[in-house]
Amino acid sequence: MSRIPLAIVGNGGAAAEAVLALRAHGYTGGIHLFADNEHAPYNPMLGTYLVSGRIPAGRVFPFGDRTFYEANRVTAHLGNAVTALDATRQVLATADGASYQYERCLVASGSRPSVPSVPGLGEALAPRRPRFGDGLQGPKTHARRRVFTLRSLDDALSLKEAVDELRSRPGSPARSAVLGASFAGVKVATVLHDLGMRVSLIESESHILPTCAHVDCARLMEAHLLADGYELHLGAVLAAVEIAGAAATGRNARSGMVRLHLGALPSEDIDLMVVCTGTRPALEFLLPGQVDVDEGILVDEQMRSNIPTLYAAGDAAQGKNLVSGRREIIGLWSSARYQGRTAGRCLAGMASGHPGAVPHNITHVGRMLFATVGRMDKYDRLTVRRERDSLQVRAWRDERLVGVNLLNCCRSAGVIKQAMMRAATGAATDTEATWTSFNE
Ligand SMILES: Cc1cc2nc3c(=O)[nH]c(=O)nc-3n(C[C@H](O)[C@H](O)[C@H](O)COP(=O)(O)OP(=O)(O)OC[C@H]3O[C@@H](n4cnc5c(N)ncnc54)[C@H](O)[C@@H]3O)c2cc1C
Structure with missing residues (x-):
């Protein structure tokens, strides 16, 4: 077994920031980084831009290419996933069969x-299907995958390849479906629609963006999407996915590649589907019963877990949500970077802490721009301001601003977020006074 001073599991924004902070704050020891892919640190939120063609593949690495590892004296074990981590014995094992005894470890995986358990969906998501349902080997074009998730760089490149191929075909526009009207789901739907595809958005809840949009905001966005030609299936549950058999050729093969069974609704034949039904932390390698895990690893302000030698940052960690006051997964690029930076500083011996984050996000929904700050699920009072095509919904609890939806008036989103952070950390007492003057 090899002995190493510091292990980092993962190579996303949290891991890259930790590396930079370690070196910037005088850590001179060895850093062994383990990644289940072969590339430089990637930013998953650029996946939709890659698919749309707005940026080339080379622009998705915010920390530069793979020379990042060498430049920061990182021993990079690329393409070598961590398969088991015994936090008590401080030992990790990797896919190539090796094991390492570490002094300290940062989990940034x-x-x-998170894919729902639906008959046929797992098979449809498999990278390449060698056979069709009837057991025959399909022609090469039929073997192409048509159902995708969008998280890793591989996901984005595979989806782009399929989208480009469908767009290059003559005839009527390809039909696509997006399962889950989450933030990622509406982003993907907007991109596919902008690329000329017909788009169905399928959501099991009664309105789009169910976890972050107030229903009044959601209804305006839904009306806009319908007017722009999107199809919406709200309250619709995907019951099964069927892949067209090898017998389907020519025109049928195109229009019937994937059949979606939607419970009581008529089934839909589509060319391509993207599953955007949420995410779950990548922690399957942790030995059970050692590390305090809720959904992610529970961490303090120094990004330490309950085990002193184990740290966690980014989407794998539950740091403080400043609005709810609870430890939650924030799921944001900026939060992953702040947490990674904090972990790196602490591991380098600096006194540092990350007080927490305020959830926020902004996206195009068709041609509308929607931003959300804080949370809209628990409030005792709402204030609503409508102006022409814009809408602001503010949620209050105990006379404290806890959430804001902004539709077509998103310029103040950053100021509101800052104000909420100041209020939550005690730096300001009147949240509305802090931001309304910036609001015009
Ligand atoms: C489509 C999409 C849109 C998004 N839009 C936004 C947005 O608008 N705004 C925003 O702030 N955020 C957005 N996000 C979220 C943001 O990208 C994430 O919160 C952020 O990237 C998390 O960074 P991370 O370093 O924690 O994890 P990741 O970026 O997931 O990096 C973790 C890395 O670890 C690797 N890994 C996993 N398991 C193992 C293992 N066992 N061994 C070795 N390596 C492993 C993974 O392959 C991955 O490369 C979006 C995400 C997606 C997918």
């Missing part, structure tokens, strides 16, 4: 798509 992010999250993976």
Whole structure:
């Protein structure tokens, strides 16, 4: 077994920031980074831009190419996933069969798509299907995958390849479906629609963006999407996915590649589907019963877990949500970077802490721009301001601003987030006074 001073599991934004902070704050020891992929640290939120063609593949690495590892004196074990981590014995094992005794470890393994258990969906998501349902080997074009998730760089490149191929075909526009009207789901739907595809958005809840949009905001966005030609299936549950058999050729093969069974609704034949039904932390390698895990690893302000030698940051960690006051997964690029930076500083021996984050996000929904700050699920009072095509919904609890939805008036989103952070950390007492003057 090899002995190493510091292990980092994962190579996303949290891991890269930790590396930079370690070196910037005088850590001179060895850093062994383990990644289940072969590339430089990638930013998953650029996946939709890659698919749309707005940025080339080379622009998805915010910390530069793979020379990042060498430049920061990192021993990078690329393409070698961590398969088991015994936090008590401080030992990790990797896919190539090796094991390492570490002094300290940072888990920055992010999250993976959470896919509902639906008959046929797992098979449809498999990278390449060698056979069709009737047991025959399909023609090469039929073997192409048509159902995707969007998290890793591989996901984005595979989806782009399929989208580009469908768009290059003559005839009527390809039909696509997006399962889950989450933030990622509406982003993907907007991209596919902008690329000329017909888009169905399928959501099991009664309105789009169910975890972050107030229903009044959601209804305006839904009306806009319908007017722009999107199809919406709200309250619809995907019951089964069927892949067209090898017998389907020519026109049928195109229009019927994937059949979606939607419970009581008529089934839909589509060319391509993207599953955007949420994520779960990538922590399957942790030995059970050692590390305090809720969904992610529970960490303090120094990003330490209950085991002093084990740290966690990014989507794999539950730091403080400043609005709820609870430890939750924030699931944001900025939060992953702040947490990674904090972990790196602490591991380098600096006194540092990350007080927590305020959830926020912004996206195009069709041609509308929607931003959310804080949380909209628990409030005792709402204030609503409508102006022409814009809408603001503010949620209050105990006379404290806890959440804001902004539709087509998103310029103040950053100021609101800062104000909420100041209020939560005690730096300001009147949240509304802090931001309304910036609001015009
Ligand atoms: C489509 C999409 C849109 C998004 N939009 C936004 C947005 O608008 N704004 C925003 O702030 N955030 C957005 N996000 C979220 C943001 O990208 C994440 O919160 C952030 O990237 C988390 O960083 P991380 O370093 O914790 O994890 P990741 O970026 O997931 O990196 C973790 C890395 O660890 C690797 N890994 C996992 N398991 C293992 C293992 N066992 N061994 C070795 N390596 C492993 C993974 O392959 C991955 O490369 C979006 C995400 C997606 C997918």
